Amino acid sequence: TQKEQRIIELNNCKSAQPVNITYCAGHCDSFSMYSMEANTMVHNCECCQEATTSVEQVELTCADGSKLQHSYTMVQSCQCSKAECVEGTTPTPQRRRRR
16 A cells, blocks of 8 residues: 555545545556457456455634544555446457458
8 A cells, every 4th residue: 555644624624633544556457458259359457446444534623713623534445447448449440451
């Protein structure tokens, strides 16, 4: 997991101090290759995403001086998970005309 500190702002309310925000980032296995059996491109995609999370609370102070409790999600661990490869990202091969 990656971590950064950020002030949380919501509807004119914000945290007094920056809070730790965790997120997933990294490289996972992916490939695109031509399959002779299927006569098409075959795609395998994996994406780095959260495996376990926890919910944290932070107190926000609003512009009018009121206080607000806000819940946010913290990433505890990440993993590479199968993902849908978006269709249509491979350009169609151009057929050459015979002269």
